[in-house]
Amino acid sequence: MEGLFFYGIAWVSWVVTTFLMRKTKMRLVLSAFLLLLIISSTSYQEVAGVRVYVSGILLFIIGVSFIAASPKSKLLCSLYAVMIGMMYSMFHFIEIYDPVWLQVHRTILLGGILVMGSLFYSDHPFVSVGTLLMGTMQGEVILAITLREYGFHNYVGGFSHLDACFVAMVFLACIHAIFLFLRTSKKTTHTYVKGMK
Structure with a gap:
């Protein structure tokens, strides 16, 4: 479901x-x-025969604001978001073409792929989340434009998009929590060993 x-x-x-x-x-x-x-997850507006969900637009706005507030280059972050959007849309194209290869739940697999992509581009938590949210919405638009003529995917920012975004954000939160734990335990161990000398 x-x-x-x-x-x-x-x-x-x-x-x-x-x-x-x-x-x-x-x-x-x-x-x-x-x-x-x-x-707002069930609210949508029809634009050119495509349902655009309000929740998807809200996530896109949050992604843009995270990237705007990031210390990294805005152009580079936008390019990362476009690449994540391409990854998102390619996953769906491959899923439509050959759905048999999905042995893991598609949302968990897509969330893992998106997290790997966003961590590959940046290790800063807000930049990772911003590029993830911006990129997935761009991927939804690519899917809607491409597949609308064939009767597939006539919505942008629906529940499958929200599922993928939230699973990916949980994965990102877990990974950043592990990094933070390792960083603080390394400092604590270093201080402890330094005090023993």
């Missing part, structure tokens, strides 16, 4: 940000954004 990963991850994230985080402005913004994303 499409949307299951999105709703599960979004609701758990909303509960964590609303009830378990410290009371800061960031908590309020995250909680409000997650709730707005959940509410």
